[in-house]
Amino acid sequence: MRGASGIFSQPFVCVSHLSQTNHIVGILPARWASTRFPGKPLHLIAGKPLIQHVWDRCRKCSKLDDLIVATDDQRIYDAVIAFGGKVTMTSADHPTGTDRIAEAARAVPQATHIVNIQGDEPLIEPALIDELAAAMAADDSLDMATAANPLDPADPAVADPNVVKVAIALDGRALYFSRSPLPFFRNPVEGLPVLRHKGIYAYRRSFLERFVTWPPSPLEQAESLEQLRALENGASIRVLITDDTSPGVDTPEQAAHVEAILSSL
Known part of the structure; x- marks a missing residue:
């Protein structure tokens, strides 16, 4: 059950040393509704929900001070809690994904920079996320x-x-x-x-x-x-x-393709 703040905290090891004044948070938007693939974030790929695969990749980043899943659905919220993630509930009425990211960022008032990491890219390279974070903090x-x-x-x-x-x-x-x-x-x-x-x-x-x-x-x-x-x-x-x-997952067919890739690794 989520707390009054709408966010559930799990320890996140801060390994960012870009600046003492920068605090960089990665946010993974995860909506339930999808015309082509309802419930996509919880679709099982190689035995784990899609959103958990993305979370696990992001945990390998060295430039993020915090990591949060932003969702509008209690089922996704509960699943993230179950695998030990950090999650915040956001409105279901946002017109764009950027609006959802902005609302989720309010849960981390100390954040100076936000990285919006698509919640349907289970093979995203952690190095790319780090490169984006470093570029923003340096300029x-x-x-x-x-x-x-x-x-x-x-x-x-x-x-x-x-x-x-x-x-x-x-x-x-x-x-x-x-x-x-x-x-x-x-x-x-x-x-x-x-x-x-x-x-x-x-x-x-x-x-x-x-x-x-x-x-x-x-x-x-x-x-x-x-x-x-x-x-x-x-x-x-x-x-x-x-x-x-790295391919994203927009359809069940693409999920099967990603599962085949993961099985070959």
């Missing part, structure tokens, strides 16, 4: 950080609207995110990849609190991409290039 000019994988411009995924692409400036900051091919190669440019956006975000706390007060922006609504709201409001978003291509 006071950043509002956000995220990641992307290079794609060959001829890869069929470039034309897939379900695959979000990002274009970056020479200094590694995001210029635009789109479901369309990005950039459009009118001329071939040797060595220029297409960058597939990976849905992990790190935020400066003060920026996250501002972000959720802004209404959905025009480009955000057109592309159905929350990160465009940040760009349209002048945010600075660092994009880390990574070779982490």
Whole structure:
């Protein structure tokens, strides 16, 4: 049963030494409702709920001072408690995942930075999470950080609207995110990849609190991409290039694929 604060604490070993003034929390959003896969966070993969696999990966991080699951469902809450995790209940009425993250962050008032780790990526690389955390803590000019994988411009995924692409400036900051091919190669440019956006975000706390007060922006609504709201409001978003291509789980079929991967490790 959850306490009055809505959060259940388990010991979390703090191994972050980025700064005495920084406190970095990883938050794993986990909703019950899903059109394609209801109850996904509790789907068993290799004998453990999906959300526990993600939790276990995140526990290997060295740059997180705290780790929390944010959920809107008592069943998920109870399951996290059962495997010894830390969890907070959030409203079921949030319009976006970022709003859920912002509410969960209130449970950790000392947090200066928040890393939003998708609760359906059981093979996420802990090193990528650490890299995002370190990038945010090292650069006071950043509002956000995220990641992307290079794609060959001829890869069929470039034309897939379900695959979000990002274009970056020479200094590694995001210029635009789109479901369309990005950039459009009118001329071939040797060595220029297409960058597939990976849905992990790190935020400066003060920026996250501002972000959720802004209404959905025009480009955000057109592309159905929350990160465009940040760009349209002048945010600075660092994009880390990574070779982490770990698959997410959006369907039962993808869960079976991940189970096969885990069985082969």
